[in-house]
Amino acid sequence: MELRHFRGLPPRYDTRWGTEFWSFVREATAPGVSILDLGGGRQPTLAPGERPPGARYVGLDISASELLAAPPGSYDETFAAPIEDAVPGLTGSFDLIVSWQVLEHVDDMDRTAAVLHDYLRPGGRFVACLSGRNAVYAVANRLLPAGLSGRIVAHLRRRPLETVFRTRYHRCTYGGLQSAFGAWDHLRIVPLWHAADYFDRVPMLQQGYIRYENWAFAHNRRELATNYVIAADKRL
Numbered sequence: 388m389e390l391r392h393f394r395g396l397p398p399r400y401d402t403r404w405g406t407e408f409w410s411f412v413r414e415a416t417a418p419g420v421s422i423l424d425l426g427g428g429r430q431p432t433l434a435p436g437e438r439p440p441g442a443r444y445v446g447l448d449i450s451a452s453e454l455l456a457a458p459p460g461s462y463d464e465t466f467a468a469p470i471e472d473a474v475p476g477l478t479g480s481f482d483l484i485v486s487w488q489v490l491e492h493v494d495d496m497d498r499t500a501a502v503l504h505d506y507l508r509p510g511g512r513f514v515a516c517l518s519g520r521n522a523v524y525a526v527a528n529r530l531l532p533a534g535l536s537g538r539i540v541a542h543l544r545r546r547p548l549e550t551v552f553r554t555r556y557h558r559c560t561y562g563g564l565q566s567a568f569g570a571w572d573h574l575r576i577v578p579l580w581h582a583a584d585y586f587d588r589v590p591m592l593q594q595g596y597i598r599y600e601n602w603a604f605a606h607n608r609r610e611l612a613t614n615y616v617i618a619a620d621k622r623l
């Protein structure tokens with residue numbers, strides 16, 4: 388019997404986490420591609436062994452210390468800057484930009500989308516997985532004082548406190564993403580309802596949470612999704 392049945396998780400939890408993200412990434416990878424990892428920090432989204440032959444892999448992160456904490460050989464080149472501040476010289480440099488759990492941290496999604504578009508070559512693609520603004524954990528995160536919410540997330544997710552970053556959730560909804568990336572050539576937004584793990588340490592709460600999440604999923608409440616995967620293409 389699968390683990391999810393023991394934990395009372397619904398069938399959508401059978402889909403491996405990241406499936407949609409990786410399928411969009413795979414479509415855009417080919418030997419020799421130039422890839423930018425936005426917010427890869429200490430853990431690049433594609434490990435060196437997962438990259439196509441001849442790929443160039445560049446890391447851009449707001450934190451120089453996060454980039455430095457990455458294992459040796461993680462990046463061919465790094466830039467320490469907020470994505471909202473365009474780096475001169477990166478215009479039209481990449482075939483693919485990937486971003487794993489970063490967009491919820493940016494201050495200005497519209498500006499971010501514009502800079503990403505500028506960094507891509509014609510025909511290039513941006514693929515991201517991000518947290519939803521209206522997920523229960525995100526609402527709690529936004530309401531609680533920053534220090535306290537950071538400690539709670541670190542405890543619930545069993546993560547070191549220094550790997551919990553300040554969140555903004557600017558335009559981190561289905562409609563918000565449509566608006567920020569609406570001018571791109573081809574935009575796909577996949578809503579996901581998948582946050583029961585946050586309650587692993589509180590089983591009684593988890594059962595109630597799963598009932599709520601099942602309702603949001605069954606009624607296709609896209610604005611209440613816990614995460615989104617987006618793929619946006621730049622016109623050839």
Ligand SMILES: C[S@@+](CC[C@H](N)C(=O)[O-])C[C@H]1O[C@@H](n2cnc3c(N)ncnc32)[C@H](O)[C@@H]1O
Nearest residue numbers: 426427428430448449450453469470487492493
């Ligand atoms: C939750 S971590 C995710 C790191 C990595 N992608 C992973 O999955 O392990 C968020 C990362 O985004 C970076 N970050 C936050 N705001 C940013 C911004 N405005 N521009 C660029 N990077 C940012 C942080 O420094 C951090 O490395």
